Amino acid sequence: MSESNLKSMADIASLCKRRGFIFQSSEVYGGLGSCWDYGPLGVELKQNVKNSWWKAMTYRPDIEGLDASILMHPQVWQASGHIDGFSDPLVDCKECKSRFREDNIDVTKPCTNCGAKDSFTEPRDFNLMFSTQMGAVEDDSSKVYLRPETAQGIFVNFINVQQTMRKKLPFGIAQIGKAFRNEITPGNFIFRTREFEQMEMQFFVKPGTQKEAMEKWKEIRYQWHLDNGLRPEMLKWVPHPDDKLAHYADAATDIEYNFPMGWGEMEGVHSRTDFDLKQHQEHSGKNLTYVDQADGNKKYLPYVIETSVGCDRALLAILCDAYRVENEGEKDERTVLKLHPKMAPIKVAVMPLMKKAPLVEIADKLVAEIQQSYKVEYDVAGSIGKRYRRQDEIGTPYCITIDYDTLEDNSVTIRDRDTMTQERIAIDKLDTYLREKLKF
Numbered sequence: 001m002s003e004s005n006l007k008s009m010a011d012i013a014s015l016c017k018r019r020g021f022i023f024q025s026s027e028v029y030g031g032l033g034s035c036w037d038y039g040p041l042g043v044e045l046k047q048n049v050k051n052s053w054w055k056a057m058t059y060r061p062d063i064e065g066l067d068a069s070i071l072m073h074p075q076v077w078q079a080s081g082h083i084d085g086f087s088d089p090l091v092d093c094k095e096c097k098s099r100f101r102e103d104n105i106d107v108t109k110p111c112t113n114c115g116a117k118d119s120f121t122e123p124r125d126f127n128l129m130f131s132t133q134m135g136a137v138e139d140d141s142s143k144v145y146l147r148p149e150t151a152q153g154i155f156v157n158f159i160n161v162q163q164t165m166r167k168k169l170p171f172g173i174a175q176i177g178k179a180f181r182n183e184i185t186p187g188n189f190i191f192r193t194r195e196f197e198q199m200e201m202q203f204f205v206k207p208g209t210q211k212e213a214m215e216k217w218k219e220i221r222y223q224w225h226l227d228n229g230l231r232p233e234m235l236k237w238v239p240h241p242d243d244k245l246a247h248y249a250d251a252a253t254d255i256e257y258n259f260p261m262g263w264g265e266m267e268g269v270h271s272r273t274d275f276d277l278k279q280h281q282e283h284s285g286k287n288l289t290y291v292d293q294a295d296g297n298k299k300y301l302p303y304v305i306e307t308s309v310g311c312d313r314a315l316l317a318i319l320c321d322a323y324r325v326e327n328e329g330e331k332d333e334r335t336v337l338k339l340h341p342k343m344a345p346i347k348v349a350v351m352p353l354m355k356k357a358p359l360v361e362i363a364d365k366l367v368a369e370i371q372q373s374y375k376v377e378y379d380v381a382g383s384i385g386k387r388y389r390r391q392d393e394i395g396t397p398y399c400i401t402i403d404y405d406t407l408e409d410n411s412v413t414i415r416d417r418d419t420m421t422q423e424r425i426a427i428d429k430l431d432t433y434l435r436e437k438l439k440f
């Protein structure tokens, strides 16, 4: 059997649209630039990505969860450096008006869009934060920003969480939430969008211990991607060179995935020193120091190791990685998403051979039982072969068929997505069977 992997992003975008994973935002109006809507299967997949992260990151004694507001006090962004420094250098082509990030193109060459020579404007800084007004009066004092990262919600709640949960260092705070960036050159489907979700964790440590904490978190985060089913050869570390470090960092490294358009950042692990807490302490005038009872009540600002992964990018990597075309061009060609079962939006499909009593009644009863534990799809349309192909394309690990033999032997056929093998199982053994197969 021949098997090929994903060749272009267009193939995955097309499958996502066709099968209800991801639609363009406001599509009936012609779409809105780089904004996407997750459809019925996409929202399940996204929930699975978030659950996997939340479980890995917060079901442990040294990390607490948080869900901070998207709108924050404008001074937060002054303190964090986003108002003054969160910008990309922008150049325009004077001929065709296309806009580029200066660091993404060679400005000494012709415009890649229209071919015009010497047509680029001087670079100017373009702040990536979206702003809006709060309250009824529109003036500068009512200006607020949509957060460009979730991290600051964690920093400003450091003392709240530490004190209410009586945490001792080292400990972390984790959150999942929307972030917004007015990206100049968005694209590659959901890789770079203007509204996206981040899953971030800030781990607060005693100054001087940040190096070992960073090594520990690097290992944990890399393993998370592997545990989601990504192939090891599709992942790599890309450390930031010292002269390219962000102003707040003393070390940083990215986990990159080999997307169809090339390697791209999926997650960053950053050693952020005490920069953020120091800034917020200074700008707010509030004492954010930690009293270390284990070290003679010494007072200090903790250092921070941050792990920051885009939910949408992690999801895109999971989709790209799972995509296979088997026996391409042959009569038995099939497209299959070999998703890790914990990521599959639908875990089990139930299919009565015919849309007739009593097969349908048995199927209804089975669906009612199985859906207490798993997301189930009920499918009665078309031949069984076609129904299997539909489920393969959305990555459903198991299909259960009810046929006329079921009436005799109280058994069903269960078919495995990857091996396509079929087994006969007694209905009263199904629960144990699925529990064993879908254990994660």
Ligand code: ATP
Pocket: 149, 181, 183, 190, 191, 192, 193, 194, 195, 196, 197, 198, 265, 266, 267, 268, 308, 309, 310, 311, 312, 313, 314
């Ligand atoms: P890039 O270099 O791709 O712009 P970044 O270095 O600015 O990313 P961070 O600020 O470190 O990214 O954000 C952490 C994570 O958030 C990224 O690794 C990525 O997964 C995700 N992310 C950042 N910007 C976007 C975006 N515009 N669309 C989707 N995900 C994003």
